[in-house]
Amino acid sequence: MPPYDDWNKFDDEDDEELQDTLFFESKKDVILFCIDCSESMLALYDDPNYEDVQTCHLYAALEAAMQIQKKKIIVGPNDSVGILLFNITRKSEQAQSHASEIKKNTFVYQPITPLGAPKVQELIQLLDAAREDPNELTKTFPPLVGKRVPMGDVFTSCNWVLRDGAPKTASKRVFLITDEDDPHAGPGSKQLITSARTTLIDLTQAGVTVEPFFISTENKPFHVSKFYSSVLLPSNLNDEDELQEDSSVLPESISISRIEDLLAQMRFHEVPKRAQYSVPLQLGEGFTIGVKGYGLVTEQKKGAYKYFVDLGDRMEVATVKTTYIDEDQEAEVDKAKIFYGPALGAAAANDDEDNQDADDGFGTRAVKYGNRPFYTAEEIRSFRTLGLEPGIKLLGFKDRTELAFEDNIKHSQFIYPDEMSYSGSKRTFSALLKSMIKKEKIGLALALTRRNSSPIFCYLLPQEEKVDDSGWSEPAGFHIIPLPFADDIRSAPIEEGFRASEDLKDYARAWIDKLSVKNGTYPPDSYPNPALAYHNAQLQASAFREQYDPDSFEDLTAPKLEMIHKRAGNLLGEWKSAVNNDESANVTVATTGSKRKADVTVDEAEIRSKYDAGALAKLRVDQLKEFLKAKGQAVSGKKAELMERVAEWFDAH
Structure with a gap:
């Protein structure tokens, strides 16, 4: 099996709580909208939301792309979005300035570039013109008549566009929007299907995920089994033999029955599934597979602000850099030469000798009496990781009934096999998962997910794949449930x-x-954070120079009081x-109050002022005893004796 040694994906000095936020902010997301511009996509029909207004599927697709771009400018300013159109017969004069042909009858309307308000405003102007003149899109993007572009050429064009415009480390996705369920009907379809599947494999091997959005209507229903079920394959845990036996590899739920559901589906797929870590899972001595870890619960926060410098003619972003300067030499210190030590008060006189004695390595180093111990960066890291390498080690199995509710003190993570790091990981992972589900077992493991985090004991809770009536699928995998240490759980009083x-x-x-709630489930995607949504709405209006009406904001989390009173x-x-x-319900439980202990702390300066003024008698006995106890004097006797000892102490000091 090939090794996996690319562990250090984060800054070593960042805390574990900060790593997730920094990771999501630094990881760029690239979306390429691949939109069909055939005659059926440009066919006009009455708009269900407006009277005496006609629209088409291409308009809805471009509007969805525009809405995603407007939102990403606020929540993902580092992301990039592009638009690729296919089944176009030629470029119009209106699109001549920014549309370029890749393959024949395939054009890039918007290249993959960082998002900006002018780029989105161009698309908004096109949609406004199409709203006034329903034939505007047909004039701008004349459809290909009588034939269609091979899907193999479409996937190849997507690969070229993403290769040239997308960063290598970004998560790359293609949103395929079409209403044609059989693009290669007729002779030669088998060869075209093979070509489409081959080019799609090339696209996925380049790290690109294709997410389809199939438009289905009553007049033209979309049947996935005609073409796309043999081209697009989901990534699941089933073996290859099982995939060949299964005829319906794509669920029918990806077809959008109503065109207004297109934007709702895109918002659901807007956030990419990013793996937080890739580590080996050791099942036994010399028996290792690769897994990827995903965070199921992540808080969405307001975007971090940046510092800008006014250069007169323009504003430039100010980059923040931390450097360590030697005051004596007035030069930057190499980070490798910096040592770490605890704050133990005033520095010892011979701390410089400790720096000279501090050698590299993990051996025992003696520290002279009265001196401060120093450690290297590697030693500090070893304290945190206990000398372990990132990975998950399976220690054993337990009955599922032994998993208690109080064991879950932190939200779990989800692991999924990684075939790219170790060959055969999916088969082994699937066999272990099925066996544990059948025997109702959970796994006990020791996990270190990142090099600069701390190891934890955890349970591996298996989850089998489930598909509900709405089409939502729960993937097969393991939930990693961190177990609490002894001091993480405190006993509560039993009342x-x-x-x-x-x-x-x-x-x-x-x-x-x-x-x-209907169906007994709570859909979190239907209820956005109102404070965050209100903040983003104002930023979006400011970015596009639009007038924002605060009264137009709708808080979806506010209770519907009229409906509540009507129903119940x-x-x-x-x-x-x-x-x-x-x-x-009207009984009040009487609780015995505890008497508060009197405050006996008195400042030494206050007692000295009483002594100088001859007013020690104004102090209480407990205050005199507390002072004498702090000075190591006897606290026995009456008040007069205590006052005499205090006076003697002040005379001597």
């Missing part, structure tokens, strides 16, 4: 409370059933009356 009666429970259950108003009133009439 027995009053239990509600069965009648009171029935009253509550009645209105809860009326207000429950009477039931809520009955439950409230039942609670008021329940005896246990």
Whole structure:
């Protein structure tokens, strides 16, 4: 198996909590919209949202691309977006300035470049013109009549555009939008299918993910099985033999039955699935496979601001750089020569000798009495990692019933096999997963996910693949649940409370059933953070020089009071009356108060002022005893004796 030694993907000095944020900010995302411009995509139909207005599928696709670009300018300013159009017969004069032909009848309308307001405003102007004149898109992008561009040429064009314009380290994706389910009908279709599949493999091997958005309508339903099921293959854990037996490799749910669902689906796929780490999973001595780890829960925050320098004619971004300067030599110090030590108060007189004695390596180094110990960067890293290399080591198995609720103190991560690092990882991973699910076992492992993090013990909870009625699929893999250490869990006081009666429970259950979420699930994508959405809306209006109306903002998380009272108003009133009439609900539990300890701390300067003024008698006995105890004097005797000892101490000092 090939080795995997590219561990250090983060700055060693960053804390573990900061690494995830820095990683997501620095990782660039590139989206190439690959849009079909055939006659059916340009066919006009009545707009369902506006009266006496006609639109087409190409308009909806370009509008979705525009909305994604406007949003990414705010939440992902480092990302890039491009638009590739195919099945165009020629370039129009309007598109002559910024459209270029790649393959025959395939044009780049917007090359892959960093996002900017002028680039989006050009697309907005085109859409405004198409809204006034429904035939504007047909004039600008005349469709290819009587034939279609081979999909192999489309995938090749996408590969060329991403190769020339996208950064190598970015996550690259192609959003394929079309309404034609059989682009190569007729003679020679088998050869064209083979060509499309071959070029798609070349595209995916270059690190590009193709996410299809198939438009299906009542007049023209989209059948995935005609062409795309034999070209596009999902990446799952099934063996190759099982894939050949399965005829429907693509779910029908990727077809969009309504054109207005296109933007909703794109927003769901907008955030790329980025692996946070790639480490080996050691199943036994000399038996290792590769896995990738994904974070299932990530908080979306406001974008970080930047510093700008006014150069008169332009504004330039100011880069922040940290350097260490030697004051004596007035020169920059090499980072490799810097040592680390604990803050133990004033520096010892001979700290320089410690620097000379500090040699490299991990051996024991004696430190002279009264001197401060120093450590190298490698030693500090070894303290954090305990000398372990990044990876996950399987220690054993336990019954699934031994996984307790209180064991989950931090959100879990999800691991998936990585075939690129170790050949055969998918087969081995799938066999282990199926066996653990069948035997109802969980794995106990020791995990170090990054070089500058700390090792943790964790449970490996298997999850089999599931597909619900809406088409949402839960992938097969393992959840890594970090286990708590002894000091992570504190025992809470056990207090027995009053239990509600069965009648009171029935009253509550009645209105809860009326207000429950449909299908018993909460869709987080339908409820964006209102504070974040309000902030981004104002930034977007400022970037595009639009007038923003704060009253137009809709908080989707605000409770719908009218609907609540309409559905369960009477039931809520009955439950409230039942609670008021329940005896246990009106009982107040009396708690014994603890007497607060008196504050006996007195400043030495205050006691000295009392001594100088001859007013030590104004101090309390406990204050005199506290002072004498701090000075190492006896605290026995009456107040007069204590005052005498305090006076003697001040006389001597």
